[in-house]
Amino acid sequence: MNGESKIKINMKAPLKERKFWDVIVIGGGASGMMAAGTAAKRGKSVLLLEKNSTLGKKLLITGGGRCNVTNNKKDTRTLLSEYKGNDKFLFSAFSKFSVEDTLNFFNSRGVKTKEENEGRIFPASNKAEDIFNVLYKYLGESNVTIQSDSPVVSVTKEKEGEYFVVKVKKGETVFAKACVIATGGVARPETGSTGEGFTWLEKLGHTVIAPDLALIPIALKDKWPKKLSGLTLPDIKITTFLDDIKQEVHKGKILFTHVGLTGPTILNMSRDIGELLKYGSVKMEIDLFPHLDHGALRAQLQRLLVEQSNKKLKNVLSILIPGSVVGPLLELASIDGETFAHSVKTEDRKKLVDQMKSIFLSVKGLLSEDKAVVSSGGVELKEVNFKTMESRVVPQLYLIGDVLNVDRPSGGYSLQLCWTTGFVAGSNC
Secondary structure, three states: OOHHHHHOOOOEOOHHHOOEEEEEEEOOOHHHHHHHHHHHHOOOOEEEEOOOOOOOOOHHHHHHHOOOOEEOOOOHHHHHHHHOOOHHHHHHHHHHOOHHHHHHHHHOOOOOEEEOHHHEEEEOOOOHHHHHHHHHHHHHHOOOEEEOOOOEEEEEEOOOOOOEEEEEOOOOEEEEEEEEEOOOOOOOHHHOOOOHHHHHHHHOOOOEEEEEEEOOOEEEOOOHHHHHOOOEEEEEEEEEEEOOEEEEEEEEEEEEOOOEEEOHHHHHHHHHHHHHOOOOOEEEEEEOOOOOOHHHHHHHHHHHHHHOOOOEHHHHHHHHOOHHHHHHHHHHHOOOOOOEHHHOOHHHHHHHHHHHHOEEEEEEEEOOHHHOOEEEEEEOHHHEEOOOOEEOOOOOEEEOHHHEOOOOOOOOHHHHHHHHHHHHHHHHO
16 A cells, blocks of 8 residues: 555444454554554454544654654653653653663664754654554554544443443443543644543543643744745744843744744743733744854854955855745844845844844734644543552553643653553553
């Protein structure tokens, strides 16, 4: 099978043929597929229920369709320091299935990987489909029964506590000794992550921290950045201001869109910016040359103007900064780009340097939840045994992936959480 045909899978296993299972996994995303395959490989009878017509809908769009598989921090403690204070909970699970284990899992199954900025690991092919295909084959090899188009209505525990009762919208009811909840959070609802798992978990006695969207692109009030749509600036400094009072400084990569900004640095800032917006107006200051002070940048510009003295200023600037930025920069500085380099005034050189070191953008707000990459919030971590991923509230209930209240940055950390928790749950349920 080639191209898109690989993900058009017929998964209509008749549930009437079997009602009782060792394990039922609800949710066919990254963590659910890993858990189901791992449990079935141990010889367990496993039913994987998915509300969509295909598995892995969110997985196939992650990383812009390239799939940021993990982050190449192979020291577990270093990796877990990125999970914002949750390392004490996560260490047991990550010691059982680490970054290295993830890479071995996919590499040994024919997926070559590559490392990009800040340790991000992607398939060498740049295709999320390759990751999906490995997981789907893993399910097949392990004899997992897959039932798609099967939204779950409720999950309850039989009175004596011996088995779970799972009702499917079609009117079917199935039973299991163990149940794995892998329904995700509330980000990207078009992929099926609509938060119904939290409702079941609360009814089963769990504490659920209200989901709060995180890793969301930012919309701008300014109109001129639309001219830069599609432009990536790989190494800049961004300073946030609340009502003109300086807040935080970030460095990294940003991407301009038709409505604002996205990219790893922006996504990781988004939650804090959302909080600031509750208290006043928010601005972002962009420094195009964080590694140079004003004096050094002025000297570099002066050298270029001398070397290219017979060229127009707009053409000289395109040597220093991306061409699409030149026009807006000259407009912001109120300088004529048609001026020849040898005629640029001292005061205009200073204005250009000041502008390159300080471009202000006014934040309109965060984009809607359908643009969010992940959501924070979920089950209180104290209620989960991370050695097994089993609930401390309901025996034989396992909680994995985005249903857990784990805050993490962009860069492969979310999928690594899915691989780890899915594998550990599948190994123990």
